[in-house]
Amino acid sequence: MKAIPVEAGLILAGVLFMLGLISVLIRRNIIFMLISVEIMLNAAGLAFIVAGARWGQPDGQVMFIFILTMAAAEVSVGLALILQLYHQLQTLDGDAANKMKG
Amino acid sequence: MEDFLWLVPALPLAGALILIVASGKLSKSVSGFIGAGSVGLSAVISIILGFRFLEDSTIVIKQHLWSWFDVADLAPDFALHLDALSMVFIFVITFVGFLIHLYSIEFMHDDEGFTRFFAYLNLFVCSMLILVLADNLVLMYLGWEGVGLCSYLLIGFWYKEEKNGYAARKAFIITRVGDTAMAIGLFMLFQTFGTLTIQEILNQAPQALPMDSETGTIIAFLLLGGAVGKSAQLPLQTWLPDAMAGPSPVSALIHAATMVTAGVYLITRTYAIFELAPLAQQWVGIIGATTLLIAGFSALTQNDLKRVLAYSTISQIGYMFLALGVGAYSAAIFHFMIHAFFKALLFLGAGAVIMVLHHEHDMFKMGGLQKKLPVIFWTFLIGSGSLAALPFITAGFYSKDQILWLSLAGEKGNIWFFLAALTGAFVTAIYTFRMVFLTFYGEEKTHVSHPVGSLISIPLIVLGVLSLIGGFIELPHTLGHLQLFTDYMAPVVPANVLTSGIESSEWLIQLSATALCILGVGIAYFFYMKRSDIRAELKRSMIVTNRFWYSGWGFDQLYDLIFVRPYVFISTINKNDIVDAFYAGIVSVSNFFHDAFARTQNGVMRWYIMGIVVGAIFVLSIGLLFN
Numbered sequence: 001m002k003a004i005p006v007e008a009g010l011i012l013a014g015v016l017f018m019l020g021l022i023s024v025l026i027r028r029n030i031i032f033m034l035i036s037v038e039i040m041l042n043a044a045g046l047a048f049i050v051a052g053a054r055w056g057q058p059d060g061q062v063m064f065i066f067i068l069t070m071a072a073a074e075v076s077v078g079l080a081l082i083l084q085l086y087h088q089l090q091t092l093d094g095d096a097a098n099k100m101k102g
Numbered sequence: 103m104e105d106f107l108w109l110v111p112a113l114p115l116a117g118a119l120i121l122i123v124a125s126g127k128l129s130k131s132v133s134g135f136i137g138a139g140s141v142g143l144s145a146v147i148s149i150i151l152g153f154r155f156l157e158d159s160t161i162v163i164k165q166h167l168w169s170w171f172d173v174a175d176l177a178p179d180f181a182l183h184l185d186a187l188s189m190v191f192i193f194v195i196t197f198v199g200f201l202i203h204l205y206s207i208e209f210m211h212d213d214e215g216f217t218r219f220f221a222y223l224n225l226f227v228c229s230m231l232i233l234v235l236a237d238n239l240v241l242m243y244l245g246w247e248g249v250g251l252c253s254y255l256l257i258g259f260w261y262k263e264e265k266n267g268y269a270a271r272k273a274f275i276i277t278r279v280g281d282t283a284m285a286i287g288l289f290m291l292f293q294t295f296g297t298l299t300i301q302e303i304l305n306q307a308p309q310a311l312p313m314d315s316e317t318g319t320i321i322a323f324l325l326l327g328g329a330v331g332k333s334a335q336l337p338l339q340t341w342l343p344d345a346m347a348g349p350s351p352v353s354a355l356i357h358a359a360t361m362v363t364a365g366v367y368l369i370t371r372t373y374a375i376f377e378l379a380p381l382a383q384q385w386v387g388i389i390g391a392t393t394l395l396i397a398g399f400s401a402l403t404q405n406d407l408k409r410v411l412a413y414s415t416i417s418q419i420g421y422m423f424l425a426l427g428v429g430a431y432s433a434a435i436f437h438f439m440i441h442a443f444f445k446a447l448l449f450l451g452a453g454a455v456i457m458v459l460h461h462e463h464d465m466f467k468m469g470g471l472q473k474k475l476p477v478i479f480w481t482f483l484i485g486s487g488s489l490a491a492l493p494f495i496t497a498g499f500y501s502k503d504q505i506l507w508l509s510l511a512g513e514k515g516n517i518w519f520f521l522a523a524l525t526g527a528f529v530t531a532i533y534t535f536r537m538v539f540l541t542f543y544g545e546e547k548t549h550v551s552h553p554v555g556s557l558i559s560i561p562l563i564v565l566g567v568l569s570l571i572g573g574f575i576e577l578p579h580t581l582g583h584l585q586l587f588t589d590y591m592a593p594v595v596p597a598n599v600l601t602s603g604i605e606s607s608e609w610l611i612q613l614s615a616t617a618l619c620i621l622g623v624g625i626a627y628f629f630y631m632k633r634s635d636i637r638a639e640l641k642r643s644m645i646v647t648n649r650f651w652y653s654g655w656g657f658d659q660l661y662d663l664i665f666v667r668p669y670v671f672i673s674t675i676n677k678n679d680i681v682d683a684f685y686a687g688i689v690s691v692s693n694f695f696h697d698a699f700a701r702t703q704n705g706v707m708r709w710y711i712m713g714i715v716v717g718a719i720f721v722l723s724i725g726l727l728f729n
């Protein structure tokens with residue numbers, strides 16, 4: 001099996017991360033922002049997998065399991081918050097929740 | 103009787119406390135009774151004590167009341183020390199003070215601040231007694247500041263008029279200049295001697311301070327600074343004429359008889375230091391001589407009756423300083439006592455005149471009072487005679503003659519001191535009788551509202567008698583040679599040392615002084631009774647000099663120029679406090695950053711995320727660049 005070059009994997013991870021970041025920045029809908037954060041998390045997980053494969057170490061995959069677990073927890077908390085937000089403000093617009101400005 | 107010494111200052115203090123605590127609750131007669139009575143009792147005690155001293159003036163009565171405080175090595179006691187010198191002072195303070203209190207009962211009767219007046223006056227008497235009875239210089243300084251406070255309160259007694267308040271503040275601030283010098287002098291004394299007990303300092307001075315030493319001279323000059331401030335001598339004399347804003351009894355008691363002579367007391371008390379600093383002592387004489395001339399000429403041109411007396415007080419204290427400067431301590435104290443009698447008399451008389459003439463101060467609007475107010479006229483005439491030193495019959499002649507004689511014949515005297523004193527005596531005679539002729543002779547210009555009562559007349563008569571006979575206890579060599587006062591003072595001050603071979607010319611000096619005095623009276627008579635047309639012409643031709651003298655030789659304007667205006671200028675610049683600008687700067691910088699950071703807190707989440715991203719890029723680039 002021909003190994004995928006490590007640069008390609010890292011570039012894919014970087015592109016995914018940037019896509020997620022940009023969509024967090026430009027999206028107004030808070031659910032989409034949450035999904036974008038998930039994309040960024042997966043991009044980071046991908047970078048770990050690629051790096052683990054490059055050095056033939058299991059650590060990358062261990063880290064991915066951690067990230068996966070953390071992402072699950074994050075989504076559950078995030079969705080709960082979104083529910084509350086929607087309940088309070090009757091909207092999913094993230095900018096509407098700017099009450100805490102200085 | 104010695105055990106009752108503490109009552110002398112304590113009684114007026116008790117009087118003051120009662121009057122202050124019960125302010126407004128007591129009727130006027132009760133207030134007056136407490137005020138005058140407490141001082142009267144003090145006077146009785148001090149007169150009884152005085153008889154002890156007349157028998158034997160070498161005795162010293164000490165009374166240790168309690169230790170005031172004890173810090174490091176400085177442990178001043180609240181202790182009283184009565185010797186021949188302080189005896190003279192407590193006699194004058196309580197006795198003249200009592201007469202003035204009596205007078206005030208009638209004088210201030212219609213004043214709404216009657217109780218307050220007596221409270222202040224009693225407090226003053228108490229402070230002044232502490233000043234002269236103090237056993238150490240710290241306690242003396244307490245009295246010194248106490249009289250300053252009372253002087254301030256009483257000058258501004260009629261505080262509703264703004265200018266009285268200013269006069270009070272002026273007196274307070276200018277004397278404070280001298281007091282600061284004196285305080286520094288006390289610090290240096292403590293450093294040199296390790297004690298501030300007066301007698302110990304006097305005993306140790308010859309060993310601790312070599313003759314003409316630098317420390318001794320500086321200490322003497324600093325003490326002189328304090329004396330100059332309190333006694334209204336050059337260059338701090340400007341407050342006294344304005345202090346006449348206070349009621350007349352106050353002028354009589356504080357600004358003529360007692361407080362302003364505190365400087366004379368201080369220098370006499372610490373004479374040992376001045377003896378060891380000949381330069382400073384010479385300056386005492388120079389200041390006295392200059393002051394007596396300057397104030398004398400100023401008195402010539404005043405219109406306000408009380409201002410004439412104020413300048414005359416400055417001038418007479420100048421005589422005392424001159425006497426101190428030539429080492430004639432007993433002569434200075436003798437003149438102090440006689441001056442207290444006749445100047446208190448003159449101020450009380452002037453106050454009565456001003457009262458019955460509806461508060462008219464201008465002498466040119468008075469006149470013809472000799473028939474209307476015979477008691478005031480005769481006593482005022484006696485006081486004036488004493489002030490002008492009319493020969494043989496008045497007390498002022500004997501006290502001033504002694505100073506004149508010793509300013510020339512004393513070991514430290516010289517011809518310039520003598521000429522200044524002689525010129526001063528001549529000018530004194532002119533301005534005194536100018537005042538008498540303008541006030542009491544001529545035609546009546548202001549109607550007399552009412553005759554004065556006995557409470558005003560009696561003090562005037564008593565003081566008048568003292569101003570006549572007070573001098574007979576000290577007669578010069580040429581006239582009987584009686585030296586009761588000098589002998590009395592001998593235990594506490596050094597004796598007068600005469601230049602050898604000069605005794606024979608004493609009669610010449612007396613004759614010239616007598617001639618000049620009578621000439622002065624004659625000139626006053628000529629200009630103010632006979633030929634007032636010439637007077638007006640003379641005034642026109644000398645209008646510049648006249649204005650210069652009238653303003654007290656321009657000292658107020660000078661001080662205004664060199665102290666007040668620069669001060670006001672600097673304070674205008676520094677209105678917002680230059681030092682504070684630094685701290686204000688810190689505040690505005692942090693405010694700026696606060697605003698800047700507060701703006702980033704806008705509640706829009708994507709800005710926060712952007713901030714995190716930018717920060718992460720920043721940190722990463724730094725990590726890459728410097729790795």
